[in-house]
Amino acid sequence: MKLHTLYIYIMLLAGISCSGCIREDEYDNSPHGNLYALWNIINEQYCFLDYKEQTLDFKWNDMYAKYASRLSSSMDSYQLFEVMCDMLSELRDGHVNLYNPHDVGRYWSWYEDYPTNFNEELQRKYLSNDYRIASGIKYKILDDNIGYIYCGDFSTAIGNGNLDEIMHYLRTCNGLIVDVRNNSGGQLTNAEILSRRFTNKRILVGYTAHKTGPGRNNFSTPEPEYLEPSTGIRWQKKVVLLTNRRCYSATNTFVRNMKECPNVTVLGDQTGGGSGLPFCSELPNGWLIRFSACPMYTARMEHIEFGIAPDVNVSLSLEDALRGEDTLIEEARLLLNISE
Secondary structure, eight states: OOHHHHHHHHHHHTTOOOSOEEEOOSSOSSHHHHHHHHHHHHHHHOTTHHHHHHHHTOOGGGHHHHHHTTOOTTOOHHHHHHHHHHHHHTTOOTTOEEEETTEEEOOOHHHHTSOOOOOHHHHHHHHTTOOEEETTEEEEEOTTSEEEEEOOOBSSOOOHHHHHHHHHHTTTOSEEEEEOTTOOOBOHHHHHHHHGGGOSSOEEEEEEOOBOSSSTTOBOOOEEEEEOOOSSOOOOSOEEEEEOTTOBTHHHHHHHHHHTSTTEEEEESOOOBOOSEEEEEEOTTSOEEEEEEEOEEETTOOBOTTOOOOSEEOOOOHHHHHTTOOHHHHHHHHHHHHHO
8 A cells, every 4th residue: 555545544434535636746855845835835725825815914935944944854754743743733724734644733722722611421411311413413391491502513424314413302481592512523514404494495505716826815715604494393493502612514514504593692702713725735754644625614704714703702610610610601581581
């Protein structure tokens, strides 16, 4: 098995997918050649370069010289990997990963630098031991007749039959809490299947563009994205969607879609972002680089790469936690009961 084929196989086993693959064969297999190949792939194919330069106040044109100064012909692969990962970290993008046999380069500060606003021990008190599970979704009726759904990832296939059962079970509730805190993503199709349960009509939720060439502004015309209502049971009452910084990638898109649905209030912390659909490319030494290549926007053509702000900003209170209460869940219940 060839080295690059082996890496792709490992990525697939780990549940990491790339929307496409771009080969780079014109660089020599040396520390400088590999670093330049990496720099140039980002320069020509990364979809957020102008946006990141403006927002983060750096110049990608300066990055090769800055990090090439740390290279030497005698350095080993571990040292080269560190230099490359440091350069990629300038982008602050959790979708940018470097893969080699000994490690995966990643940027996780999109959530590590912020409060978690989620506590599994507290959540267990609300779920108790009588909650139900369908398609990986945990759900129950809380004691004030508010429905509670927890979706911890979008990697598990969500069946429409399962959602019908969930919606039917919760149908008598006065309102619904949909909790996607700590959901770092998965398949966009699963996120869409769930969000379709919260609209009765076709609605514009955003736009997607595609990188069409090496120039900074080589993008296709943004294509509108519409959310179609499900043909199954749809929720008709008030909804509070709970978010935190670990809502990333497909979950970030889910939150974008839900904000356009009627009767939905987003409560909690800003999401982590991660809006660019990933592509991958191979370096001369066989390492793989995964990067964002298709920017996604809101219905108002706003970037969602750095996350989506909630309608109501609420943080987990230490005082509430000591009392065994989840501040976000309690605020959601209060909002739904007032609305009712």
